[in-house]
Amino acid sequence: MNVTGHTRRPASIRDVATAAGVSYQTVSRVINGHPSVRPSTRERVLAAIDELGFRRNATALALASGRSRAVTVLTANTTHYGYASILQGIEEAARAASYAVGIGVLESAEDTAVAAEVQRAADAGGGIIVIAYDPAGVRALGAVPAGLPVVGVVETPASPPGGDRPWVWADDREAAYQATRHLLALGHETVHYVAIPSSTRRTSARTSGWRQALKEAGAPEPRPAQSSWGPAGGHAAGLELAKDESVTAILCGNDDLALGVLRALHEAGRSVPGEVSVAGFDDAPHSAFLTPSLTTVRLDFTGLGRAAFALLHGVLEESAPVAPHPVSVPELVVRESSGPPPS
């Protein structure tokens, strides 16, 4: 252990080499586990490393070797539950693999701003993971220069993506399908949908899962209400829907939206689930404790983050385990906010 408290320049491999009476290259061999080093030599070097408190300089390593053992996560937001959970999953897997995790927030979806952020991420050196659930993220994913190692966390693709696109996703189309079927099975004539902003111009995966379930059941398909990400958007959409007496079931693009809808229905004097059933999406931690508690579909965001990192890891390193996506399937969680329609 280094007991000389002085904050001097940290020891380099040459310092260690001098202390151990070998060349710097031998030290390099020891710290990299190279086989042809005599055990006694290795011993001396390890002792010197310990004594000097040597730690390999990550910057120099990155410069010399080209490998930087770092990931930068690009995301439009860090506070939304889903995004934050994905980030946490990525960090967890990265930590296990001794990778550093950087973060870049896409504050605006404007092209030049997005391009600047992508550049910054590229400058950082390592791999890039883009959370592409929203326009900013999708744009960022598209703006990453070819050749850079990048993985996208995306919505369920409309069709199984060609080739081996470096994408991961939770099956949110299936999740929307399940939730919609649940509501229909309760006897509702149809299910209205309050949508999160779609990531592309085309229909989002969640929307299409909902649509598919309606179609299969022969239920009429109301126009989805385009909303925002937060409860305020859900509240606004909910006030609109509350005016329509025929609305008895509402599926929301996420739990925050559902919260806003619940509040709007409450303000409009419509009881849940007595008059209107509501279901959310994501199973955020607070959803179980709302009154009424929220029926929702649990998505494994943390696992999704881990899968994203694993995929990137495989791209960056030959030796990395190339596991298939171990993202668990969505799970419908039925709580108090859904029930049969009023008779």
Added chain:
Amino acid sequence: MNVTGHTRRPASIRDVATAAGVSYQTVSRVINGHPSVRPSTRERVLAAIDELGFRRNATALALASGRSRAVTVLTANTTHYGYASILQGIEEAARAASYAVGIGVLESAEDTAVAAEVQRAADAGGGIIVIAYDPAGVRALGAVPAGLPVVGVVETPASPPGGDRPWVWADDREAAYQATRHLLALGHETVHYVAIPSSTRRTSARTSGWRQALKEAGAPEPRPAQSSWGPAGGHAAGLELAKDESVTAILCGNDDLALGVLRALHEAGRSVPGEVSVAGFDDAPHSAFLTPSLTTVRLDFTGLGRAAFALLHGVLEESAPVAPHPVSVPELVVRESSGPPPS
């Protein structure tokens, strides 16, 4: 612009130098804005930079200069609203200053695990910001080796900290004081408190603000209920408190806790705010949309994050603006969950 699509090795300053017909040092001068470069020369260099699509290699810069323009944020969690908002504030300020933001999650509060994370952060090179609201964070803050540039985001210190400790905080003691006074002013005999895990063995700042308000009002001081961070903890604490008929006002250490308490009171058949008033802490985005909507104290977490970065920036660079903490004061937000006690 670089239009040759080939993904070859990016241009270095020597490539630019050759293209512009100058030495690499001159290129270095141009990109660093050194004054003594002839305008015509500067022009040629800039043209070459543009043509080759040159970008300064951050890794090499860090290695050669020692300055890495990077911050690592150590936090116990990325999904809780307060933590995530602080992170977002840090990132925002860091981005404005062209700093990279890294993140390390303190998954366990165990000493060796914390020490390992701190080491990783130190290895990253730049400054460190520790979110020290919980035992893991506090331990991490203490484990940072002397001499490293570090800023702690802490609870309000018990006494104005000696010297110029590199700490920032929102005035959460004042916030708790305000919330408690609000409840007392409504006529409640006393206010019960459901506490977040205290960051130290001693009493947390929020607890002491609450206690101070009670003392000033001459109200009896019930034993605070020690809880966790999430709604589940609040729920458990709330079920206990609901058994006690004399409880008419409950202050919660954060909004998630308050949510759990609201649910517990609902389950116990006690109306809010008719029989019991509840107040939270933080003003999370969903709190305004709960039913009943939650009275809470808004804390400027984003500003706190920005302040933390500004302070660190000042430590790392002479030239950085050394602004005083611009963290806004806590603001009481009165909503539906608080009212006069039952008569």
Added chain:
DNA sequence: CGCATGAATGTGACCGGTCACACAAGGCGC
């Protein structure tokens, strides 16, 4: 008019690692 001064530019070393290769010593086959 000569020399000190400063602007504009170039050269070599260095940051702390890795990589490619050279080289010495020991074991083995022929």
Added chain:
DNA sequence: GCGCCTTGTGTGACCGGTCACATTCATGCG
């Protein structure tokens, strides 16, 4: 006993920047 391969170790160049210093040339001043 000679050559050859293997094992263990050292040397020099390099990654892409910065820094300290040297050099050149024009200018100002005594």
